Amino acid sequence: MQVDRLAAGGRIDRGRPLSFTFNGKAYQGFAGDTLASALLANGVRLTARSFKYHRPRGIIGSGVEEPSALVELTGDDASANQPATTVQLRDGLQAKSVNCWPSPVVDFGSVNQMISRFLPAGFYYKTFKWPNWHLYEPSIRKAAGLAAAPQNPPAGGHFENRFGHCDILIAGAGPAGLMAALVAARAGKRVMIADEGREAGGSLLNRRLTINCRDAAHWVAETIAELNTLANVTHLQNASVWAYREHNYLMVTERTSDNPSLIERNWRVRAGHVICATGAIERSLVFGNNDRPGVMLASAAQSYVNRYALRPGKRAVIFTNNDSAYAVANDLATAGVDIAAIVDSRNEVPREVRATIQETDVFAGHVVTTTKGGRKLRGVEVAPVEGGKSQQISCDLLAMSGGWNPAVHLWSQSRGTLRYDDQLACYVPDQPAQASSSVGAADGKLTLKEAMKSGADAAASLCATGPAAIPQSDDIDYSISPLWRVEQAQGPAFLDIQNDVTVDDVHLALREGYDNIEHVKRYTTGGMGLDQGKTGNINIVGTVALQKDVPLQDLGPTTFRSPYTPVSFGAIAGIREGSVVQPYRHTPITEWNLDRGAFMYEAGARWRRPGYFPRDGESFQDTVNRECRTVRNGVGVYDGSPLGTYELKGRDVGRFLDHIYSNIMSTLKPGQGRYGLMLSDDGLILDDGVALRLDEYRWIVSTSTGHADAINSHMEELLQTQFPDWNVFITTVTSQWNNATICGPRARDVLAALSTDIDTSSQALPFMTFADGQVAGLPARVVRVSFTGELSFEINVAPRHMRELWAKIMEAGAPHGIEPIGSEANHVLRVEKGFLSLGHEVDGTVDAHDLGMGWVMSKKKSDYLGKRSVNLRREGEAVRRELVG
């Protein structure tokens, strides 16, 4: 039963009822509801237990500011720790409270309340510091009880990323953002407007105001309709601008779209200019037991009664230090809520504000000191702000307004500066750091008229159009007198409701010497919850300011960091998950390998290579041993295609290679090759490989598979930055050549059986030479190198010929017992021969001498990369490790 739902009004669709469950119990709401509004409509007030003390908690806000009502979604779209105020209701939604077990009504963890005086700020750090915090952290986190990450990925759909480009990005589609969009779009700018709400309108959706003498909703609808006809406008709803990075690069997560298979889309937007029209967020007030279910932000109560057509209480007390709550009292009264009293901490209430609410008791110069009730609010204690006798007023709703904070989060992330505005008692944008401006409530323009004008003016100045016409609107002025905390509060007065941080905790932190505002934050954890202290942070600053007797301008808010609101990892990753992150690279014989039962794995640089080829029932070790024996005693073949291959052309290649290799390459004759080491200039080994000289000016450099890209970068950087006048051109030909390497004592027999016009005798084709010709009817380059230490012929062909070559090798080699060899056997064979094994002996700390390879260090060359450093290191007496055996 939606006992607290109003019969008419609101932006919900009573024709579309939606069923959902909360803590296992079935309820019904309407399309247009959030989970929070649906729960309130059903009379549910107790929704969660608090993080540390397991105190009963209800719904406090109506949007992203919600500090209290966190839920875990279960079922198909499982998700942890969502504010109930931002979960859009859908049919079949399943939600449960966090921080309590088994339920918020019966919660065993609430025993923490009894010992709360033993759990002050810093308690965990102080108590669990030996031997170290990390030993205790997991179980403390578990007891703290925020929901765990879901076990499984979403049942259906996917996430995606998309780039966006625009002249002007407008964050927020409230009155100021819409005015800015309208002016910029009419001037022909490429405009992107993104708003976190389900529908555009911002604060206008929650309030009862008129524009051009009609319900403001008409103006919103007309404006959106016009924007949507313009091709130069991209309009996103359900889209949070959550990060403002350098060079006007912003992140926008769009949660729903026309595509049902798309869960979320993260836009990465590069904007010419950014207009922050992010509105303002109401502050809570800080008094005793200000966390009891039934205590709510005034703006939230207003939203629930106007937008969601529900009564958040039957009898309300309004507690405020500013004018905006009077309109809330009016709206609640209109909906039939009995207004018991308005408690205003100011001694003087502006007459025109007082006049808006005629028949209600206004307790000027009074404060709420504490609330009464158990799991539900039953009344408040009210006393004069100067001290004196208190009285009790019964109520089931306390709507509080501590004033308004411009949502400067994005502005501040962009490194725009803030200043404290004494008149408005809040931090407002000061100097921009990038091409950005702030408009509307986000800029401290807290009345509708000012907000619309600032949006229009900002866009007009960007577009160099004349001043735009501003629609007429009704709104009363705003004034405030700050109240950072109620001094005579009785009971815990929470500054950060999500993290259970009280005024006492902040005072304790100050006493213990943590008096920098960033230290107070970390020591008390105030503002470090999922809500990032949107309703409470400035009260913390105010509380510190009062205690230290310094102006707020000198304290400053803590640094605002992205994300503005929680973002799912899926949205950030997009489709880049699993093998899509970086696709694997395959050679043309991958299928053959798989058919043959190869165990495939990544062998550097995303290449999938066969590790070994087990026969039925053969163990890993037996397989590797057999493959090694095949090469030592008979003949094996492996696919060497993934080796990095670069063709270097130009007059200065020889000279260049002499610089980057430790040995001399320039003396090679065409047709010859040489093994060499590349060192970095600090004398450590970068890579090893073979250089071949094709002719006077053409060379092939081969690198290890894993370092191919790094060597390419290394060579290009040297050529472009240090030797720009050297005549060397590098072409990556790794994928232009594949090779099958036949190795073992019978390798020459197999090559003969393949039929080739190349003379493969050791006189005609000695070690470290190569020849071009035909092999098995295919154009090929045969190179006599040896990776395994056995007689080897590396047969290089074009990739389109690789499968044919491979098949012919297996056919011609069959009488000789040829077997395919995986990477594992290759490594074993190399190590057995005492050859260098990159990544094993070479770990970035050794030089060639350490490896018994001093011979590769040229003594003839006066200079090459690494020479000076190797010599320097060996000049001293220091003992170095040496590879032996």
Next chain:
Amino acid sequence: MLNIPCPFCGQRNESEFAYGGPVKPDRPQPDKVSNDQWVDYLTQVPNPLGPVEERWWHVKGCGTWLTIWRDTRTHDIVEEPGDAG
């Protein structure tokens, strides 16, 4: 994500580039410097609070190694600072 000006491709996203680090002084002639000077050359990398000259490789673009001046406090890409002398 920086917006890096490539002399050939124009303004491109940082994700198209590989970072090449701050520009070090020119490599000295190894046989013309003392041990200490050589070690300094290898290990002393400019790390100013303010504009730093650094290299980027447009590896997913045209392949150019380019140089920019970036203010490490703001990420702003700035003009080469004038000669103080």
